[in-house]
Amino acid sequence: MGVRVSEPSGSDPVAIVGPGAVGLALAARLALEGHPVTLCGRSGSATVAEIELTDHQGIRTVAVDWQDDPARVSPFRWVVVGTKLHQRDAAHAWLEGLVDRDTVLVVAQNGVEHRDWVSPHAAGGQVAPALVHFNAERLGRGRVEVRQDGAGLVIGDDAPGRRAHALLERTGLGVQVVADFTTAAWHKLMVNAVANPVTALTSRRVEVFRDPSVRDLAAAMLGEVAAVGRAEGARLPDDAVDDVLAWIDARPSGAGSSMLADRLAGRPMEHDGLLGAVVRKARMHGIAVPLCAAVLALVAALDGADH
Ligand SMILES: NC(=O)C1=CN([C@@H]2O[C@H](COP(=O)(O)OP(=O)(O)OC[C@H]3O[C@@H](n4cnc5c(N)ncnc54)[C@H](OP(=O)(O)O)[C@@H]3O)[C@@H](O)[C@H]2O)C=CC1
Ligand SMILES: CC(C)(CO)C(=O)C(=O)O
Structure with a gap:
């Protein structure tokens, strides 16, 4: 891997759009590392103030902040999108408030069109597609179980990918950086x-x-x-x-x-x-x-x- 840039510290706030299986898993792991995490959920849905994470280390609970109104958020340095692919319009609404040109935007989704749909809404921020290889299952609202063998996330070896790597490796899920994304x-x-x-x-x-x-x-x-x-x-x-x-x-x-x-x-x-x-x-x-x-x-x- 090339030069590492922009190491996040445990005190860097992170916004996670989509409190589903992948979003909760990443949010919990980052919050456990000391990051203040804001979960951005569907408007009017029940607040998630803490996440119960089940993984190979057992069951742990960690507090997070909650937001359900895209009009009330300000830009974050680190944003992770974990919505489903058919929920792009919903994610766009959040990106308008959460992203500016200093933002590193991790798109943790399946598919091959991450940049196609995100870039027009990224306000000049850096877009880092991330392939999810761990398995996350939502057990209930704010409750998630994570299973994995091997690297949990795969990202590209470019400038946004290297920045995202610095954040994602803090999840302990294992990040593989590939030259040929x-x-x-x-x-x-x-x-x-x-x-x-x-x-x-x-x-x-x-x-x-x-x-x-x-x-x-x-x-x-x-x-x-x-x-x-x-x-x-x-x-x-x-x-x-x-x-x-x-x-x-x-x-x-x-x-x-x-x-x-x-x-x-x-x-x-x-x-x-x-x-x-x-x-x-x-x-x-x-x-x-x-x-x-x-x-x-x-x-x-x-x-x-x-x-
Ligand atoms: N789960 C897994 O193990 C794996 C998932 N993936 C991929 O990762 C991506 C995410 O999957 P997964 O986490 O399973 O999906 P989920 O359906 O569990 O999560 C999607 C989340 O997006 C939320 N959402 C919908 N609309 C909005 C909105 N307007 N504002 C904020 N949040 C919203 C949903 O809210 P609500 O809770 O209200 O429905 C839900 O919490 C997909 O592309 C999937 O294919 C890839 C490999 C493995
Ligand atoms: C690889 C596979 C099929 C395993 O969970 C997956 O990514 C999915 O279910 O969406």
Whole structure:
């Protein structure tokens, strides 16, 4: 990694937009390190004044500040966005108040479009996309459980990424800094664009990929996603499809996906930001992705029917 800049101290305030699984996990770990943390939640929702974090160290509780009115916040030096991909408009409202040109804005989300949607609202601040590799599950309002093996977050080795690294390593979740963020993001998107919709559509956990016909479909979809990723500059190796299938096979029995969890809870799903991104980018490059487009249509119809 290159030169480290702008080390945050434990007394640097941090704003976290989205008190969901990822937001709570990062907020709790930073607050435990001494950062005053302000959680920014949906307008009118119940205040979260403390977070109960369950992780390999046991159960710990830590106090945080709460804000639910984007019009009442001032700029922070450190801002983390942990909303879902379909909650971009909600996040924009917060960025207007929280971000100025000195802000380092960490976008902790799945997908490959972090900069596309955030940069126009970043007020000249520095945008650092972060891929989330730890698993966080919301157990209740202000309650979160974190599980992980390996690095919990992946960020790019550029100036905003290096600044974000200084903050994120304070979470103790393990931060991997990669020179080629595009490849890392597309590799993760291969998983999310296939595992998430297939589990959500079938209401089945990762075991569904053992069905030979589902496995064939997944392999063909992964081939489409990889082709688009390569056109976007991702250096995905020839065995990327097998590698992703092997990763899915290695998930513990009973593992699901965030999209399956959203479907089961009756919440909107992230299909547009995941599979939708693949189809959008494919169109730009003139690449045919018929299977991804078909599965996207089905999961979008399911989402529409659920709401
Ligand atoms: N959870 C995980 O283990 C992983 C998640 N990811 C990715 O991380 C991102 C975040 O996921 P996750 O934390 O699971 O999602 P959640 O649905 O748990 O959290 C999203 C949060 O955003 C909040 N929100 C919605 N609207 C607003 C608003 N107007 N103002 C403020 N907050 C708002 C929601 O509020 P409310 O509580 O009121 O609904 C919710 O707390 C996604 O892109 C996901 O794919 C990636 C890998 C693993
Ligand atoms: C990698 C995977 C499928 C595991 O939780 C994920 O990122 C998600 O559920 O959104």
